[in-house]
Amino acid sequence: MNQTLRQFKNGLLDQNPTLVLLLGMCPTMAISTSLANGLGMGACATLVLICSNSAISLMRKLIPEKIRIAAYVVIIAGFVTLVDMLLGAFLPALSQSLGLFIPLIVVNCIILARAEAYASKNGVVRSALDGLTMGLGFTAALSVVSVIREVLGSGTLLGQRVLPDAFPGVLLLVLPTGGFLTLGFVIAATQKLMAGRKGGKS
Numbered sequence: 096m097n098q099t100l101r102q103f104k105n106g107l108l109d110q111n112p113t114l115v116l117l118l119g120m121c122p123t124m125a126i127s128t129s130l131a132n133g134l135g136m137g138a139c140a141t142l143v144l145i146c147s148n149s150a151i152s153l154m155r156k157l158i159p160e161k162i163r164i165a166a167y168v169v170i171i172a173g174f175v176t177l178v179d180m181l182l183g184a185f186l187p188a189l190s191q192s193l194g195l196f197i198p199l200i201v202v203n204c205i206i207l208a209r210a211e212a213y214a215s216k217n218g219v220v221r222s223a224l225d226g227l228t229m230g231l232g233f234t235a236a237l238s239v240v241s242v243i244r245e246v247l248g249s250g251t252l253l254g255q256r257v258l259p260d261a262f263p264g265v266l267l268l269v270l271p272t273g274g275f276l277t278l279g280f281v282i283a284a285t286q287k288l289m290a291g292r293k294g295g296k297s
Contacts, residue, residue, distance in 0.1 A: 099224065106228025113236035113278075114285040118204040122196045123237055124274035130253050133241030134234065135189045136196065139178050141230025143200055145223050146174045148214040152222035155215045167210045168201065175200045205233060236281070243277050244268045 112118045119140070126132040150170050151158075158166045179197045182190040190197065200206065209229055214222040245251055248268030250258035267273045 098221075102221075102224055102228045103231075106225070106230075106232040107235060108232075108289070110229075111232040111236060111285070112205040112208075112229050113233055114282050115289075116205075116208075117282070118208060119233055120278070122199070122203065123240060124271065124278055126193055126196050127237055127241040127244055127274060127277075128248065128269055129192075129245045129251075130238060130241045131189065132192055133237035135182075135186070135193055137230065137234025137237045139182065139193075139197060140200055140203060140205065140233055141227065142178055143171065143174045144206055144209060144226035144230045146226075147171045147206060148209055148222040148226035149219050150174075151210045151214040152217060152219045163215065164207075164211070167207060167215075171206055171210065172201045205229060240274070240277050240281055243281070244273060248273060 106112075108115075110116060113120070113123055122136055122140075126136050147167075147170055151167055154166075154170075175198060178200070179190070182193075182197060209225060213225045217225070242252065246257060247265050250256060250260075250262045250264050265273070268277060
């Protein structure tokens with residue numbers, strides 16, 4: 096398997112930032128009440144990941160070792176501010192819906208972890224690809240959790256009714272507790288599937 100395919104496989108499955116590495120838990124549980132929110136947050140985080148990984152990779156030899164984390168945070172904050180302003184200008188409804196969680200991308204563990212673990216040690220193209228694959232993995236996990244919570248919690252998908260009007264909706268899934276429970280079940284199912292896949296290979 097070539098390196099590019101391995102990077103996609105790592106981001107989506109083997110090292111999925113949310114379902115395997117358990118990073119980015121706060122936005123996953125807080126904004127996954129609807130698929131639109133999940134896709135919006137996933138797209139914003141992916142864009143920041145690609146841009147920050149590329150910039151940090153470009154400047155990795157210029158940044159002194161002792162201040163590297165502070166420098167990474169400043170770079171990430173610059174791209175988050177840009178994304179926040181673009182979202183407010185072109186998608187104000189989504190910006191309002193995601194609220195504080197867009198600026199909080201600055202302290203998202205996924206982005207800082209990839210900057211430290213990958214972008215600071217690899218070239219620009221590979222680092223940008225790493226940002227893309229990890230962002231897609233984060234978006235996929237957010238989407239799965241969001242679909243479950245929106246369909247069963249509100250009876251809708253992307254705001255359109257998909258279950259009969261008689262279905263009352265499971266209020267628990269719309270609440271923060273539902274976020275914890277749904278994410279827990281999705282992580283458990285993912286781990287079970289991965290364990291079965293590894294067992295089959297052996």
